[in-house]
Amino acid sequence: MTNLKESIGAAFRGDLIDDKIACVPYENDTSIFELKPRLVARPKDVEDIKTLVRFVSEHKNEDPSLSLTPRAAGTGMAGGALTESVVLDVTNLNHIKSVTAERAIVEPGVFYRDMDKVTKEIGVIMPSFPASRMLCAVGGMTGTNASGEMTLTYGSTRDWVKRLKVVLSDGNEYEFGPLTPNELEEKKKLSGLEGEIYRGMHELLEKNYDLIKKAKPNVSKDSTGYALWSVWDRETFDLTKLFVGSEGTLGVFTEIEFALTKPKEHRKLVVIFLKDLKILSTLIGKVLAHKPETFETYDDRVIKFIMRFLPDFVRVMKTGLIKLGLSFIPEVIMVLKGGFPRLVLLAEFTGDTEEEATQKAQAAFDDLKQFDLQMEIMQTQKEAERFWTMRHESFNILRKHSGKNKTAPFIDDIIVAPEKLPEFMPKLDKVMAEYKLTYTIQGHIGDGNFHIFPLMNLHNARDRDIVIELGQKVFSLVFEFGGSMSAEHNDGIIRTPFLRQMYGDTVYRLFEETKNIFDPQHILNPGKKVFGGDLAYVKDHIDKVY
Structure with a gap:
């Protein structure tokens, strides 16, 4: 397909951007990576998103490189919003539809700060905000299962999303929320992709029920893999738990309903x-x-x-x-x-x-x-x-003040159960000392969640090698202590290659099966979570002018 912009055509009413200079802001997020998109699509509304998904689905066989990567504010640290195909920029979907003392219904392009201002006017908040709350959008927060300093008391974003509208890989919009067993059985009778998803996911979760429950990381918060253990407890079936933290790999959010609470x-x-x-x-x-x-x-x-x-x-x-x-x-x-x-x-x-x-x-x-x-x-x-x-x-x-060196987030979100920290931290110090890096550690001690930010010059091949070597050593140490490599920031490009090591082959295959149930053509943010690049791919896509 020689001219993608022309091929999509007049049916798409939003902006289609293929100018190299105009696409530059989309080559990066706040991670260490750079990927040059082929096209940036900025839909005007939900109908545009449906048009775009259908186009990519219909032309995937003709052009196997075609895919869509949703992007909101671009504040992620893992490279989850980067692609060499089509960026789907949801910033035009920025309406706060309704706010009550109990719920806020918003579109994914709404900045958290704007929603927060409106909810605070009636004395309530959505409390799972990250440190970037003045910059981030709620679509990204939902896609990564964001959390922050109030998570110790209030939990992660997954705990506050009560309903979602999502455009799936067939180009249709569906609504998801908690279901009773009887409601689930009715959903399984549906034809089309929606019915296939309910049948396929219920079978996967029921067949592997005990294995999945045991696979849940033994930490208070986690944003890795697919949260299969949160979907079905044999009383409630809730796919919003799976969509939250899925990094746009299962569907494109079009509407999010958050629960709200009155803060102290x-x-x-x-x-x-x-x-x-x-x-x-x-x-x-x-x-x-x-x-x-x-x-x-x-x-x-x-x-x-x-x-x-x-x-x-x-x-x-x-x-x-x-x-x-x-x-x-x-x-x-x-x-x-x-x-x-x-x-x-x-x-x-x-x-x-x-x-x-x-x-x-x-x-x-x-x-x-x-x-x-x-x-x-x-x-x-x-x-x-x-x-x-x-x-x-x-x-x-x-x-x-980092000069030629820059803050490099790649071991930026590890979490280990707090009771294991006295043994874990000296071993972490020993690993870090091997590389003589300048770095700081900060984070959420009540959860055992630490953000480590080394200063590095990624122009240098040796520093890019260190990203891979040190990442392997730190993540292996975290896994040794039963922790997770990401409590809040999700997998993206940087952590996807380590998911199999963290969860083991059997659970990882369930993640792959989940992706195939929702997105059999792999048109939605491929390469994140599963079916991703190896460590050589990670290294090759580090931004050398970062």
């Missing part, structure tokens, strides 16, 4: 300086027993990096250097007493009243006194903001 208004932060990792699992257990809403961490490298580039931190805090320095006097005293911390832990407790939040924080503080730790309760939100800014802004400051 008052909060108190307990800051803990931890020098001895041997007590980490016991400490985490003690803190979690008091039910913090969030429990975050960053390591000593973050502190040192912030100190090195203190003027940037001052600007972010919108204060003066002397005033900021004076505000940290209590923490300086803590360091002098207890030594420089290996980790800083942030446990935030919330309540409907100031008194309730304070009581929770004080109870946790008192319970931790047995460990002889350096710690304090922040008395005001202004005091707490200093530590939250370190947690949230360290990545941006690191990226700004």
Whole structure:
């Protein structure tokens, strides 16, 4: 097919972009990869999406390279929205259709920040937002099963999606939600692709029921593979659980219904300086027993990096250097007493009243006194903001001052059960030390989820080799401890080659079968999750001018 744009024709009413310069923004997301799309399609509405899917389906045999990769805001770190075929940009589907105190119905191109503004006007939120909540769109959040600092209490996006409208690989739009066994049996009687999916998936899940339940990673959150274990419990059959986190490989979202909740208004932060990792699992257990809403961490490298580039931190805090320095006097005293911390832990407790939040924080503080730790309760939100800014802004400051080196997300989302961290972290340090990289560790300590961002110069062949070598070593270590290579960021290009190792051949084949049931021609974001490239493909597609 020589001219794809002309071939799609007038039936598509949105924008079709094949100009090389105009396509440049679609060659990257926030991952380390670069793929040059053949065409960018920006549909005007759902009918355009249906037209596009049907076109690709009808011409797949003629042109086997044809496929569609959905893309929303392009903030993913795994390369999930990149393709060398057709990008399906859903940014025109950006309508907030309705919001009540219980539900928000939105299109996939809606930015989370816009939905959040509307829901907060009536005192509710959708709480599974990631750190990129000011930049990301809800379609991407749903496609990756995004989560963030509030996940400890509220769960991942999969827990908040209650209904979906999806264009499947036959080019028709369908609605999905939870079904009773009787409703499932009625769906299985349908003709066409919808009936085939219900029959095929029910058979797959029932035939392999015990195996699938055992395959679920033993961590509090996970965004790898297909969440087969969440679909069917023999009481409820819910394919939304499968679509969430599927990275656009099973269908194209056209409408998402989120549940909403009323957040606690008052909060108190307990800051803990931890020098001895041997007590980490016991400490985490003690803190979690008091039910913090969030429990975050960053390591000593973050502190040192912030100190090195203190003027940037001052600007972010919108204060003066002397005033900021004076505000940290209590923490300086803590360091002098207890030594420089290996980790800083942030446990935030919330309540409907100031008194309730304070009581929770004080109870946790008192319970931790047995460990002889350096710690304090922040008395005001202004005091707490200093530590939250370190947690949230360290990545941006690191990226700004990296020079020729750039922050390289490829081991950026590992998760291990918290009780295993005292044994896991020294082994992780040993692996990282082999490569003498500058890097920081931060993340969600309550879940055992860490974001590691090395600084690398991907112009250099050796650094590209390290991406592969270090990725293999870190993921193998994570698997050894029963963890997952991605709690929040999903598989994309970077982690797809490791899924078979993580789950084993039998479960991986069930993932392949799932893909074939939904998308037998492999026209929807192929190469992600299953049937993907090997490590040589990963290395070849690293952005060398990143």
